[in-house]
Amino acid sequence: MTPRMTKLSLGIGAPVLALVSAFVITSLVLLVAGDPVGEVWSTILSVPETRNVANIINSATVLYLSGLAVAVGFKMNLFNIGVDGQYRIAAFAAAAVAGEAWLPGYLNTLLALLAAILVGAAWAGIAGLLRATRGVSEVISTIMLNFISTSLVAYMLRRVAVREEGSNIIATKQVPERSRIPGLSLSGEAGTEIYGFVFIAILCGVGYWLVLNRTRFGFDLRATGQSETAAVASGINVKRMVLASMLVSGGLAGLVGMPILFGGAYSYGSTFQSGLGFAGIAIALLGRNHPIGIALGALLFAFLDEQSNPLQILVDVSPDIVKITQGIIVLTVVISYEVVRRYGLRLEQRHVAQALERPESKSPEVPA
Amino acid sequence: MSRTASVRDRLASVRPRGRISPWWILIGLAGVLLLLSLLQLVTGANDLASSGTLRATLIATVPIALAGLGGLWAERAGVVNIGLEGMMILGTYGAGFFGYHYGPWVGVLGAAALGAVGGLIHALATVVFGVDHIISGVAINIIAIGATQYLAVQTFTGLPGGGQTQSPKLGDVGSISIGPLSEALGQVEGRNIFFVSEVAAFLRALVTDLSLMVVLAAVLFVLTYFLLWRTAFGLRLRSCGESPVAAETLGVNVYRYKFIAVLTSGALAGLAGGFLTLVASSNYRDGQTGGRGYIGLAAMIFGNWRPTGLLMGSGLFGYTETLGLRQGGDSVHALLLGIAVLLAAVAVWQWRSRQRLSAGVSTFLAIGIAIVYFSIDVVPGDFTRMTPYVTTLLVLAMASQRLRMPAADGMRYRRGTAG
Numbered sequence: 001m002t003p004r005m006t007k008l009s010l011g012i013g014a015p016v017l018a019l020v021s022a023f024v025i026t027s028l029v030l031l032v033a034g035d036p037v038g039e040v041w042s043t044i045l046s047v048p049e050t051r052n053v054a055n056i057i058n059s060a061t062v063l064y065l066s067g068l069a070v071a072v073g074f075k076m077n078l079f080n081i082g083v084d085g086q087y088r089i090a091a092f093a094a095a096a097v098a099g100e101a102w103l104p105g106y107l108n109t110l111l112a113l114l115a116a117i118l119v120g121a122a123w124a125g126i127a128g129l130l131r132a133t134r135g136v137s138e139v140i141s142t143i144m145l146n147f148i149s150t151s152l153v154a155y156m157l158r159r160v161a162v163r164e165e166g167s168n169i170i171a172t173k174q175v176p177e178r179s180r181i182p183g184l185s186l187s188g189e190a191g192t193e194i195y196g197f198v199f200i201a202i203l204c205g206v207g208y209w210l211v212l213n214r215t216r217f218g219f220d221l222r223a224t225g226q227s228e229t230a231a232v233a234s235g236i237n238v239k240r241m242v243l244a245s246m247l248v249s250g251g252l253a254g255l256v257g258m259p260i261l262f263g264g265a266y267s268y269g270s271t272f273q274s275g276l277g278f279a280g281i282a283i284a285l286l287g288r289n290h291p292i293g294i295a296l297g298a299l300l301f302a303f304l305d306e307q308s309n310p311l312q313i314l315v316d317v318s319p320d321i322v323k324i325t326q327g328i329i330v331l332t333v334v335i336s337y338e339v340v341r342r343y344g345l346r347l348e349q350r351h352v353a354q355a356l357e358r359p360e361s362k363s364p365e366v367p368a
Numbered sequence: 369m370s371r372t373a374s375v376r377d378r379l380a381s382v383r384p385r386g387r388i389s390p391w392w393i394l395i396g397l398a399g400v401l402l403l404l405s406l407l408q409l410v411t412g413a414n415d416l417a418s419s420g421t422l423r424a425t426l427i428a429t430v431p432i433a434l435a436g437l438g439g440l441w442a443e444r445a446g447v448v449n450i451g452l453e454g455m456m457i458l459g460t461y462g463a464g465f466f467g468y469h470y471g472p473w474v475g476v477l478g479a480a481a482l483g484a485v486g487g488l489i490h491a492l493a494t495v496v497f498g499v500d501h502i503i504s505g506v507a508i509n510i511i512a513i514g515a516t517q518y519l520a521v522q523t524f525t526g527l528p529g530g531g532q533t534q535s536p537k538l539g540d541v542g543s544i545s546i547g548p549l550s551e552a553l554g555q556v557e558g559r560n561i562f563f564v565s566e567v568a569a570f571l572r573a574l575v576t577d578l579s580l581m582v583v584l585a586a587v588l589f590v591l592t593y594f595l596l597w598r599t600a601f602g603l604r605l606r607s608c609g610e611s612p613v614a615a616e617t618l619g620v621n622v623y624r625y626k627f628i629a630v631l632t633s634g635a636l637a638g639l640a641g642g643f644l645t646l647v648a649s650s651n652y653r654d655g656q657t658g659g660r661g662y663i664g665l666a667a668m669i670f671g672n673w674r675p676t677g678l679l680m681g682s683g684l685f686g687y688t689e690t691l692g693l694r695q696g697g698d699s700v701h702a703l704l705l706g707i708a709v710l711l712a713a714v715a716v717w718q719w720r721s722r723q724r725l726s727a728g729v730s731t732f733l734a735i736g737i738a739i740v741y742f743s744i745d746v747v748p749g750d751f752t753r754m755t756p757y758v759t760t761l762l763v764l765a766m767a768s769q770r771l772r773m774p775a776a777d778g779m780r781y782r783r784g785t786a787g
């Protein structure tokens with residue numbers, strides 16, 4: 001095999017190894033717990049119907065934005081656990097703004113999106129500021145800010161909310177119909193619409209790639225993440241980069257709730273989907289902070305979530321089993337990359353050793 | 369010869385930074401009680417230092433302190449453990465399952481054992497496979513939530529009082545009460561004598577219905593301090609966190625020490641979860657930990673990676689959490705005044721040590737909080753629940769620059785890299 005082929009097969013080998021071992025470990029858990037292994041997998045791995053495909057794409061859109069937000073921080077070696085709090089407080093702010101309908105039609109939508117980005121960025125900015133000026137670990141401060149945002153949103157929601165008739169659920173005013181982002185039906189039937197926001201999410205992914213790889217800011221960010229001393233030596237203001245990347249991360253986090261707000265829920269209430277930020281961490285890790293990798297990770301997680309829903313009804317197994325699978329995938333992905341890397345290294349060393357043993361033959365396989 | 373002597377002298381004169389002797393804890397405790405008595409006197413709030421509040425504080429403090437102690441073991445050996453939360457969650461389930469089937473003390477063991485399983489995964493991933501510590505921790509948190517919810521449905525459904533998300537009621541681990549002393553102290557507390565009553569309330573909280581698991585936690589603290597700072601074993605373990613390469617050249621088996629540390633860390637976090645299940649409430653419930661593993665980690669950082677500091681951090685958190693839950697509106701309102709005055713004092717101190725900008729920020733905060741204090745009578749419930757988190761942020765913002773973590777904490781280490 002040529003070195004290039006070897007590299008390619010090793011690159012594909014790692015994720016495959018990860019998925020296979022996650023599959024095996026989950027099966028073992030099911031086996032030990034006495035659940036029907038075969039039926040669980042045939043349910044999860046069955047071909048999804050159009051309605052399910054729409055659901056998978058929709059939740060993948062949301063997870064993708066969350067993954068991107070976390071990945072911006074990761075590129076800088078910053079760990080933004082606070083995406084969860086950031087997207088919730090931003091979604092609340094956007095819903096409150098959109099519900100008031102100060103501007104007509106899509107101008108209102110734009111204003112609300114802007115509010116979401118700003119609020120998300122500001123909330124993450126607190127952690128960025130504390131890190132840059134006082135050296136507070138962003139891991140701890142963002143966790144604290146998550147808790148604080150929960151209480152703050154609950155308080156403000158009670159201030160501005162309208163109670164729905166005959167129900168205990170309180171929520172912000174509905175987004176006016178002309179400000180909603182229309183969905184795209186996959187098959188023409190009801191229930192198969194995907195969020196129009198999918199395209200905005202894809203744009204975010206493209207923008208993420210362009211900014212990181214084609215701008216000075218992106219270069220500074222990656223440089224700081226890879227070696228802070230080198231960054232300082234080349235004249236990068238690290239403190240300013242910390243703050244800037246937290247702001248960008250928070251701004252992206254602000255968008256996480258938007259597909260749901262403008263494409264399905266139309267208001268922010270006590271039942272608004274939560275926990276998306278934590279899933280984003282796993283997905284960013286899975287996608288190795290690459291925009292396409294994150295997309296694949298988001299689709300995989302959304303697929304597992306959606307396909308596990310009928311488990312309880314069909315085979316009487318708790319759908320929580322896929323959470324175990326998801327956690328194991330995160331772990332096995334990193335481990336198998338490491339195992340494959342070590343294996344590749346050993347392979348290379350053996351090549352070199354072989355080439356050195358027979359100096360007369362000019363082996364083209366010696367890696368440079 | 370004179371040279372060695374002078375080096376020794378110099379070493380002796382260097383006092384380790386951030387080190388607090390046990391006596392200072394007592395003095396600090398008395399100071400805090402005095403402050404609280406003053407605050408009660410000035411503001412008229414009456415639940416700031418009652419024995420009820422202090423007892424609840426103890427119950428709220430122990431799980432955080434135990435989780436933090438777990439974090440201390442791991443990080444002292446150089447492994448960042450953000451998976452504490454997950455290990456705690458495993459502990460709650462372990463206590464629920466084993467506690468129901470085999471009695472509460474087996475439940476305590478089960479909690480530690482399941483926590484240690486989480487620690488084993490973390491150790492395998494970080495030490496053997498060199499996985500980034502935070503990635504491994506996050507994965508463990510996800511796995512733990514999934515695993516416990518899945519297992520809870522499997523094992524608790526259909527049991528009397530149990531269900532898909534909770535275990536049946538569990539037995540009690542037992543408690544110590546010194547009846548006559550408790551009553552006498554109760555009378556002193558009831559007299560409302562300035563400061564004396566508060567001290568009585570504090571002692572009363574310690575001698576009334578003191579759970580044996582609290583005693584166990586105290587023993588574990590002393591044991592940890594002794595093991596890590598007074599034995600050769602501890603020195604070697606800590607050397608793995610400061611400079612694993614140097615430790616290796618001296619013949620320390622770094623992998624083994626890291627494994628021991630992370631396993632212990634998991635077991636302690638599991639115990640913290642078990643405490644929530646067995647003592648703080650009386651059964652296992654989904655989501656029982658409520659992020660306390662993370663808070664334990666924060667308490668450990670606040671405590672400068674030392675047991676005494678960690679204890680103070682957990683106490684601060686436990687106290688503010690308790691205040692938020694009991695007559696929160698009045699108590700937290702009174703606390704605002706205390707915080708404003710403390711911030712003002714900090715501002716003066718910062719000004720004198722020429723940190724003009726920080727002093728300005730502190731003054732600004734102090735004035736802001738004072739304005740809030742005088743403009744409202746009761747703090748709304750949503751805000752009292754925020755108190756512990758806001759306090760943690762404030763305290764870290766004040767203190768974090770004086771902290772020093774183990775030098776090789778969170779770094780990847782491969783055997784045989786010491787030249």
